[in-house]
Amino acid sequence: MLFIAFITIWNFSYEKGMEEGYVPVLEESPNNSYIPAERGVFERSEFALEYSSMPVDKNHERSLDSYYDNRAYHGAPPSIPHPIKEEKSLGGNTCLQCHQNGGFVERLNAYAPVSPHPEMVNCRQCHVAQNSNTLFKPANLAQVHAPKVGVNNAMIGTPPMIPHQIQMRENCLACHAGPAAPKEIRVTHPERVNCRQCHLPTDRIVSEITPFTRTNSHKNE
Numbered sequence: 562m563l564f565i566a567f568i569t570i571w572n573f574s575y576e577k578g579m580e581e582g583y584v585p586v587l588e589e590s591p592n593n594s595y596i597p598a599e600r601g602v603f604e605r606s607e608f609a610l611e612y613s614s615m616p617v618d619k620n621h622e623r624s625l626d627s628y629y630d631n632r633a634y635h636g637a638p639p640s641i642p643h644p645i646k647e648e649k650s651l652g653g654n655t656c657l658q659c660h661q662n663g664g665f666v667e668r669l670n671a672y673a674p675v676s677p678h679p680e681m682v683n684c685r686q687c688h689v690a691q692n693s694n695t696l697f698k699p700a701n702l703a704q705v706h707a708p709k710v711g712v713n714n715a716m717i718g719t720p721p722m723i724p725h726q727i728q729m730r731e732n733c734l735a736c737h738a739g740p741a742a743p744k745e746i747r748v749t750h751p752e753r754v755n756c757r758q759c760h761l762p763t764d765r766i767v768s769e770i771t772p773f774t775r776t777n778s779h780k781n782e
């Protein structure tokens with residue numbers, strides 16, 4: 562009896578003592594609401610530590626060249642470069658099998674890029690399969706060029722500004738971390754999580770994007 566009483570009392574006072582350490586962070590409490598536009602930044606943060614300890618697989622890296630190659634213009638939805646199981650489905654869960662968290666796909670000899678928007682389940686509303694290389698002809702519509710990377714910081718060692726729009730790009734880690742991230746933009750510090758604490762968007766509208774260039778930049782020459 563004494564022993565049980567001892568355990569109970571000890572346990573009670575131990576938990577009392579720990580209470581301070583376990584103040585629950587309430588997701589939706591009015592004093593703790595995220596700025597809606599910044600919320601997506603935290604979406605994949607539970608994987609941040611895993612990303613930072615992952616070894617880089619040099620043999621299967623993507624580059625920005627092949628990344629842009631699969632898009633009609635900067636910011637356009639990429640086409641689907643692989644066969645699709647069910648021709649008539651919109652995708653949903655079948656696509657998310659591979660694109661929710663990524664991973665290596667033996668058959669395609671590549672890592673599946675993580676979707677920055679797993680909540681938009683009608684994938685094929687926007688992503689079309691590559692059925693033909695001849696159906697569409699180049700037009701003389703004005704091209705929106707992608708901003709350059711490696712030249713977006715004011716001084717060497719300072720955080721580069723975000724040279725792209727944030728719309729549909731709220732979820733930073735989906736594109737900037739993990740084995741499917743293009744090597745030029747894979748972040749060295751995925752574990753910092755709150756990306757926009759240090760990285761500010763350049764306040765330009767898309768058609769104006771000619772990136773700020775550091776005149777003494779040696780990187781992209």
Ligand code: HEC
Nearest residue numbers: 631639640641652655656659666669671672673674684688
């Ligand atoms: C078996 C796993 C798997 C499934 C299922 C799958 N994908 Fe993929 N997907 C991949 C892999 C791997 C790549 C990368 C291919 C490459 O780089 O050559 C890829 C590439 C893509 C890309 C190009 C991304 C980019 O950044 O260029 C799109 C878009 C895409 N898939 C959409 C879809 C859609 C939509 C579906 C559902 C109809 C789907 N995928 C189902 C594995 C999969």
Ligand code: HEC
Nearest residue numbers: 636637638639656660674675676681682683684686687736
């Ligand atoms: C409303 C349209 C829309 C829907 C629906 C949609 N996407 Fe996308 N997706 C886009 C656009 C636009 C981009 C390019 C974003 C950018 O480059 O800023 C993109 C980019 C991607 C990428 C490339 C990420 C990277 O590394 O750049 C993948 C993978 C992807 N989508 C997968 C999916 C999957 C899987 C689904 C369904 C679960 C889906 N998408 C639903 C519009 C859509």
Ligand code: HEC
Nearest residue numbers: 707710711712713721722723725730731732733736756760
């Ligand atoms: C859909 C994929 C995608 C998402 C999501 C995304 N980015 Fe990017 N980011 C890119 C690409 C691609 C580039 C290269 C320039 C371009 O094409 O826009 C880039 C460039 C950058 C650069 C410039 C890097 C350099 O070396 O100059 C920074 C900084 C950056 N992004 C930060 C962010 C932050 C912060 C977020 C989250 C709010 C974010 N990105 C979300 C794809 C993405």
Ligand code: HEC
Nearest residue numbers: 718719720721733737746748749751753754755756758759
């Ligand atoms: C504490 C401030 C801070 C936070 C938080 C932060 N960064 Fe950075 N980031 C920097 C600095 C400083 C550099 C420049 C590093 C250099 O030049 O050596 C940088 C560089 C980069 C680059 C260029 C490539 C590289 O890794 O050097 C990208 C892309 C980037 N950050 C994306 C991100 C993303 C995505 C997040 C969120 C997961 C993030 N950053 C969080 C400070 C930060």
